Amino acid sequence: MNPNIFKIRASETEQTISRLGMVNCERFVIEGANIVDQCSFIDAMKATFPMDPPLVGNDHWDAFSDSLFGGLDELDAKQVVLVWMNSELMEQKANGDYQIALECLGDVCEILANPQRSNCAKTEFTVLLT
Numbered sequence: 001m002n003p004n005i006f007k008i009r010a011s012e013t014e015q016t017i018s019r020l021g022m023v024n025c026e027r028f029v030i031e032g033a034n035i036v037d038q039c040s041f042i043d044a045m046k047a048t049f050p051m052d053p054p055l056v057g058n059d060h061w062d063a064f065s066d067s068l069f070g071g072l073d074e075l076d077a078k079q080v081v082l083v084w085m086n087s088e089l090m091e092q093k094a095n096g097d098y099q100i101a102l103e104c105l106g107d108v109c110e111i112l113a114n115p116q117r118s119n120c121a122k123t124e125f126t127v128l129l130t
Contacts, residue, residue, distance in 0.1 A: 001102065001106070001127070002102070002105070002110070002127075003100060003125040004010050004106070004109040004113070004124070004125060004126045005105060005109070005126075005129065006126070006127070006128050006129065007051050007087075007129045007130075008128055008129065008130055009059060010085060010130040011059060011128065013083055013128060014045070016128060017067045017081060017128075022079045022081055022124070022126060023077075024079070024122075025077070025079035025080060025081050025125030025126075026075055026077040026079065026080045027078070027080075027081045027083065028048050028049055028079070028081070028082050028083070029048070029061050029082075029083045029084075030044045030045065030082070030084050030085065031084075031085050031086065032044075032084055032086035032087050032088075032089050033085075033086050033089065033092060035084075035086075035087075035090045036093040036094060036125060037088060037090065037093065037094040038058070038059065038061070038088060038094070038100070039059060040058075040061040040090075041097065041101050041122070042055070042058035042059070043058050043062050044125075045064070045068065046058070049068060049071050049072070049082075050071035050072070050074060050075065051066060051067035051070070051071045052070030052071045052073070052074050053066075053067055053070060054067070054091075055067040055113060057108040058096050060102055061104055064104060065107055065108055067102045068104070069106050069108050069111055069112065070110055072108065072111065072112060072123060072125060073114060075123075076083060076121070077123060078080055078113075078122075078123060078124065079123070079124045079126070080124070080125045080126070081125075081126045081127075081128060082125070082126070082127045082128065083103070083128045083130065084127065084128065084129050084130065085130050086127040086130065087130060088129075098117060102127075105127050107126075108125060109126070109127070112124070112125045113125070
C-alpha cells in the first residue's frame with residue numbers, strides 16, 4: 001500500500017490527522033456506506049472533490065485519476081486529506097475495484113508530491129481508510 005494511505009479506526013481520525021501534522025489541511029470526507037463498486041466510488045468522489053477536467057461518467061479509472069489530480073492541483077493546497085469512512089464495504093463487495101481505487105489514489109498521492117511537476121507546487125495528499 002502507498003505510504004500516504006493509512007487504514008485506521010474511525011475513532012482515530014482526528015488523532016491521526018494531528019500526528020501527521022495535517023491539522024490545517026484541506027479535508028474531504030466520503031461516506032462509504034453506499035460505495036460498493038467502481039461506479040459508486042467514482043460517483044462519491046465526483047460529488048466530493050473538485051475534478052479538472054470535469055469527469056463525465058463513472059467507469060474509467062484513468063479519467064478519474066487525471067480529473068482528481070487536476071482538481072486537487074487547482075486547490076493550491078499544501079496538504080489534502082481524504083477520509084473514506086466505511087471503506088471496508090467496498091473492499092468486501094468488490095475487492096478488485098477497491099484495490100484499483102487504492103492504486104489510483106496512491107498514484108495521485110505520488111504525482112502531487114513530486115516537486116518536479118512542471119509549474120506546480122508540491123502537495124501532500126493523504127488517504128485515511130476507516
